[in-house]
Amino acid sequence: MTRYEGAQYAHSDLPACPQYPAFNSTSIERGELEKEVQDVVDSSGFFDKSLKRLQGAVQIPTESFDDMGEVGEDSRWDIFKDFHAYLEQTFPLVYSKLNVTTINTYGLLIEWKGKDESLKPHLFMAHQDVVPVLPATADKWKYPPYSAHYDGKFVWGRGVADCKNNLIGILESFETLLEKDFIPERTIMAGFGFDEEISGWHGAKHIADYLLQILGKDSIELIIDEGGLGIQEMYGAMFALPGLGEKGYFDVKVTVETAGGHSSVPPDHSSIGILSRIVTAIEDHPYQPDLTPANPYFTTLQCGAEYGPEMSSWLRKTIKKALKSKKAAKKVANYLADKDVFNRYLMQTSQAVDIVSGGIKINALPEKVYAVINHRIAVESHVSAVRNNIQSLIGSQILPEFPMSLNAWGDISGNTSTSSLGQITLSNFDEPLNPSPTSPYDTDAYKMLSGTIKQVFGEDIVVAPSVMTGNTDTKFYWDLSRNIYRFTPSRIEGRESVHTVDEKLGMKEHIEAVKFYTQMMLNANRS
Missing domain, CATH: 3.40.630.10 (Zn peptidases)
Known part of the structure; x- marks a missing residue:
């Protein structure tokens, strides 16, 4: 079967959801030791x-604590x-x-x-x-x-x-x-x-x-x-869901600097107001879900389609079509994203404004305010893609309305004249992390993991590769x-x-x- 062109499919010669047998004792001596040890644990x-x-x-x-010293x-x-x-x-x-x-x-x-x-x-x-x-x-x-x-x-x-x-x-x-x-x-x-x-x-x-x-x-x-997602029931079967990869992590600090002044004669938009516009623009333009074979969740779904008796016939059919159809994969992504927010963020970059700081006096316009936006980067994406997206968004949605300069990670653009309202700065809040490499599921190491899971938790367990939203x-x-x-x-x-x-x-x-x-x-x- 040919997977759809452009997909970074690392296991094109494998079944869509390979299953490996449970381990069993290979010798009488080893079997006795295993039984003795497990009897102790029981x-x-x-x-x-x-x-x-x-x-x-x-x-x-x-x-x-976040502020721990050395x-x-x-x-x-x-x-x-x-x-x-x-x-x-x-x-x-x-x-x-x-x-x-x-x-x-x-x-x-x-x-x-x-x-x-x-x-x-x-x-x-x-x-x-x-x-x-x-x-x-x-x-x-x-x-x-x-x-x-x-x-x-x-x-x-x-x-x-x-x-x-x-x-x-x-x-x-x-x-x-x-x-x-x-x-x-x-x-x-x-x-x-x-x-x-x-x-x-x-x-x-x-x-x-x-x-x-x-x-x-x-x-x-x-x-x-x-x-990982432990062991749980999905689509009428029991699945073990080890994480073969992790999404990336990127905290972007957005700083707005203006002249400030007395609040009795305010401008139409204070630095807080401009920052609010930026936050609104970012939240109004979320990333979109996508599903490709580069994402271990793609394989999770293939396993669900293969071994989950309660999966709807339409979803089962469309997931299997996704093996060679990018259009079908997009249909699956949109359907699952609309159905459950957790599913959504297995397939797309998330963005969440978690910190806002600015203003210390009720009658003084703050000269400098900032917000920090946490991103968990989809496995197909990269830190640079998030940077480019925010920079482009501010350039198209904010700068046309506000004559400000934009300093995006040292790249200064926008209106830098003396009449400028001030400056917007994009910077790293902490060290960014690209998505992890995806671990293989055709190696002896994975087969040992899979076989041990079945040996301990039951041979009927379906072991399905998955992905983690956290790190x-x-x-x-x-x-x-x-x-x-x-x-x-x-x-x-x-x-x-x-x-x-x-x-x-x-x-x-x-x-x-x-x-x-x-x-x-x-x-x-x-x-």
Whole structure:
């Protein structure tokens, strides 16, 4: 089948939704070990220990704030000392038998040396930090946000589902396998940053740089981090949805500067008024949804069409046509975008005005005001496309009405005469990030991930590549591996209210995650 011309289809020789079999034990000895380990994880004693481990982790409020200073200078980092002490006490075999390295004080890199040094390592990732609990919302929680209350089904608390569950689950898997004297063929590593919620520059960035220094580029066979859309029902079937890519990230600062003056003799449009016009123009011209094979969500939909019995016949037919018809793909994109806002932003660049600042006195016209617009860039697009779009929009919608100069990232244009009202400046609010490379789904690494998901969660699970609208710490690891997958191994019904009031995680789902991580480590010996 020929995919439509111009589409960046990386797997044109594959089925539209390839499925790989569940892993099964390859030897009697290995099968016995796997059964023994999984029996331990299934036991009531392990459940009780796991509950206490997870609760203890949640009870330490490792919050990271947007205005954090440098490590060693800002005392708000000090809470991570307590968290490290807790981990060392809780996982004694990990700390006594494996190589545990601290990086930039609070980053953690754990290395379990394998017997075969010719095999590239596997790396499991999570982050130690959590988003802060706003004081104004603390009394809105059903249970105090750092109580880690267990109600018989859920553990409640900030960070329990994002992502101390992943971190504790990985360490529990290490500890359990060490108790059984397991020795991996392949080196297994864990990397835990401590500021993912504020972009990871202090934590994961330093860990990735360290790994690049000691191992080099393309030195890791498989990386698994938090993320993806977990395991959920779609179109009448159960799907596991690992993220094979991430949208880009770009915060644009729009600054308007005018002469100011006394508010008793105002101009027709103050700097705030002009900025408001700019914001309105931007919001009135949103990006449009598009769907191409470059986007892993394209494959998600192909999997839905292939294996989802409850998908409407029209949608199924049109999705399959999209394999070779750009027109059909556009129909699908428009239909899904109109139906659900979440679907929309899997297929288009988003833009959201999140910060506005200007004016300090009620009777004084502000000379300088600004707004910051957050963009999550579609996988087919680029930071430069967003820049060009905003610059063009202001040039066509704003400058004809307001005689101002425009400084767009150092490129000055527009009316620069002395009669100009002032200047509009476009600049980066922070470091922009282009969309990630898309990881393949025909490699041994992906087949291992897919086969382990089916082995742990059920052979009827459809594993469908997907894309993430947000960003993870993996953005620093692109040079270390082409096989980067974002997958939180939890059923969606057991993981609720991430980043908001009443965050909680089902213990049943947490135990399943431990099984997944443990089985991934056992399966790593097979290739």
